Amino acid sequence: MLTRKQHELLLFIHQRIRETGVSPSFDEMKGALQLASKSGVHRLITALEERGFIRRLAHRARALEVLKLPESAAAEDPTPQTPADLGPNVVRGNFAKDDEAETPPDTVEVPLLGRIAAGVPISAIQHETDKISVASSMLGNGEHFALEVKGDSMIEAGILDGDTVIIRRGQSAESGEIVVALVDDEEATLKRLRKKGGSIALEAANPEYETRIFGPDRVKVQGKLVGLFRHYH
Numbered sequence: 001m002l003t004r005k006q007h008e009l010l011l012f013i014h015q016r017i018r019e020t021g022v023s024p025s026f027d028e029m030k031g032a033l034q035l036a037s038k039s040g041v042h043r044l045i046t047a048l049e050e051r052g053f054i055r056r057l058a059h060r061a062r063a064l065e066v067l068k069l070p071e072s073a074a075a076e077d078p079t080p081q082t083p084a085d086l087g088p089n090v091v092r093g094n095f096a097k098d099d100e101a102e103t104p105p106d107t108v109e110v111p112l113l114g115r116i117a118a119g120v121p122i123s124a125i126q127h128e129t130d131k132i133s134v135a136s137s138m139l140g141n142g143e144h145f146a147l148e149v150k151g152d153s154m155i156e157a158g159i160l161d162g163d164t165v166i167i168r169r170g171q172s173a174e175s176g177e178i179v180v181a182l183v184d185d186e187e188a189t190l191k192r193l194r195k196k197g198g199s200i201a202l203e204a205a206n207p208e209y210e211t212r213i214f215g216p217d218r219v220k221v222q223g224k225l226v227g228l229f230r231h232y233h
Contacts, residue, residue, distance in 0.1 A: 002051070002070060008033055009044045010053055014066045023064035024084035034064035038207055041154055056160065056230070063158060082117075107133040110166060115210070116147035116180060117189045134166055138227045143169040144224070148181065149189070152175055154190060156180070159228060165190065171220065178225040184218055 004009065012032050016024045026038045035041060045064070048054045053070075057063035112130040132146050149163045159165065159179060169176045176193040181202055182188050191202035194211075200219040203211045 002048075002053070005033060005035075006044055006047055006051075007070060008046055009041070010066070010069065011052065013064055017064070017066060038156065042206075056158065057102035069184045071152070073174045077169045084173070085201070092178070106136055108136050108139060108148045110139075111142050112146045112164070114147065115150045116165070117151050117187075132164065132229070135227075136149070136164065136228065140168070140226070144226070145169060146229075149190060152207040154192075154207045155206050159190070161232070162230075164229040165225055167223035169223040171222075173221050173224050177187060177217075180222040180225075182222050183214065188222070190225070 009029060009032075012029065013023055016022070016028070024032070026041050029041045029044075030034075030038055031042070033044075045056070046053065053068055055065045056132060057065055074167070099139050109131045110133075112132055114225075134144070135147070144166055146164050146166050149159055149161060149165055152161050159178075167180050173193050175193060178190065178192055179193045179199075180188060180190055181193065189202060191204060191212075192232055194201040194203050196213070198216060199213050200216050201211050201213045202219070
């Protein structure tokens with residue numbers, strides 16, 4: 001059974017997707033439910049996801065799918081989105097190892113290099129631990145690697161704890177891009193990069209985390225985010 005706020009949010013999301021084709025932003029949900037903070041919206045979304053009413057879609061920041069409605073609402077509106085409605089940017093991950101499945105011809109093997117922090121930085125990027133198959137159409141040019149996300153500081157950018165991000169290796173990025181940053185040659189973290197004068201800011205997408213500001217000599221960009229996989233159990 002849903003709480004009143006969970007019920008209100010579910011119907012609001014469903015109605016907005018039907019009207020515009022896009023799920024509402026955290027700010028829109030916060031305003032519609034008259035909540036004090038975005039963290040309250042995150043808790044409601046997590047509860048709805050755990051109960052099987054919605055699903056957060058990979059590879060897009062504003063991407064929620066309504067899987068079902070409460071019986072009272074479904075009787076009035078029996079047409080929530082179905083998996084067939086998924087947009088072209090949603091990727092269903094193939095995490096089968098080499099001995100479990102053959103790699104389809106239109107995919108590329110990308111090395112998985114361990115975990116990356118989306119929160120308080122953890123240890124730097126590790127050596128290759130596995131490989132995952134990624135659609136070649138997602139990658140484009142350049143060298144790529146994958147990292148498992150640990151932490152919740154990028155939740156409002158649609159990046160959750162346990163996701164696997166695909167990174168295009170490189171040493172430069174534009175202000176506003178999400179990057180893998182190496183701090184002081186020992187801490188790796190996934191954050192949005194902001195250039196502020198002579199300083200570099202690593203910005204979280206969660207109001208519970210502070211933006212960290214460094215001198216340019218302390219931050220080295222390792223690559224930019226180009227894709228994301230989410231494995232549903």
